[in-house]
Amino acid sequence: MNIPTPVRLDEKYRNLLLEVNSQQDIPTGWQGTPIESIIMAQNFGWPIQASGGPELLIATCIEFRYALPVPRMYAYVIRRASGRVIGSEFSVGYTLAQGVKFLAMIGHNDCGMSKVHDKAPDVVNAFVEQGWRREVAEEYVRKHAARHAISDELQALRDEYIRLRNIFPKLVIAPLFVCLHDCRFYIPRWYQDVEKSVTNVELFVPDELVSNLP
Ligand SMILES: [Zn+2]
Structure with missing residues (x-):
């Protein structure tokens, strides 16, 4: 089985990922949310207490070397090749209708x-x-x-993050990157800058953006 080099030793990711070594490394907008819970579960093995209702939508790759750290009765999951949800926007809408307010997008190396x-x-x-x-x-x-x-895993995650922010502007979306070597989450270094740039996104989604969905 092919286990890739850890991302922190991989030249390809040098200076592109932020480590999450404690709760303080989690962006403030995610603290106290189901996104914080999944990060703490993934990196530190903290148990997730499921409330019984769906709290989170997770979008990730079909990759068999990665298993999600979530219990049943907690999250909806869309697993598609590359982790992008292009063509599954209806599934996202369905989960929103069930009360989901948070989306964790999980990219990975060696896709x-x-x-x-x-x-x-x-x-x-x-x-x-x-x-x-x-x-x-x-x-x-x-x-x-x-x-x-996709040409590059981190770039594809960034592009999909921006695309989804524009289609679902009120959803809290967290782009995360899992290292297949040790299954730890990292945060893309571009996140804060990109988040600032899309934070004033229109709350009315242009009709053509919707009609052009696959
Ligand atoms: Zn993949």
Whole structure:
């Protein structure tokens, strides 16, 4: 099994991630919220006390090397390749209707979607083995690999964070980054700056933003 280099030793992430070594390292806007709870559970093993109602929406990758630290009766979870929720905005809306006010977006290092084009032939073969005609499988994979591909995990998280802030301006969204080596959360260094820049986002979402959703 492939366990990647810890992000704190990986040149790729040098100066791009902030460690969370204590409760004080958590941004004030997240303190006392379910986002703080999931960070403390992930990094320090603090147990999460489920109230019985849904408190949090978690969006993360399908990645099998990462398991969520949450009990049942606590969180809705959207797991999709790369962790982006493009095409699942209705699911987000559904959870809001159930009372959710917080979204934890969890990116990770060594994401398969950053090399999806290399893996495309294997994916085509997997469909062919299921009985798909090869040309049809190739066309399908070409279309969806392009849609799922990311060039950089942290950049993709940033882009998706900004996109979701604009579509769901009243939702508290926390971009987090999990290191697959030790399964600890980090906070992207860009978070505070990006948060400031989108904080005055219009509370009326432009119609075209909604009609252009996939
Ligand atoms: Zn992934």
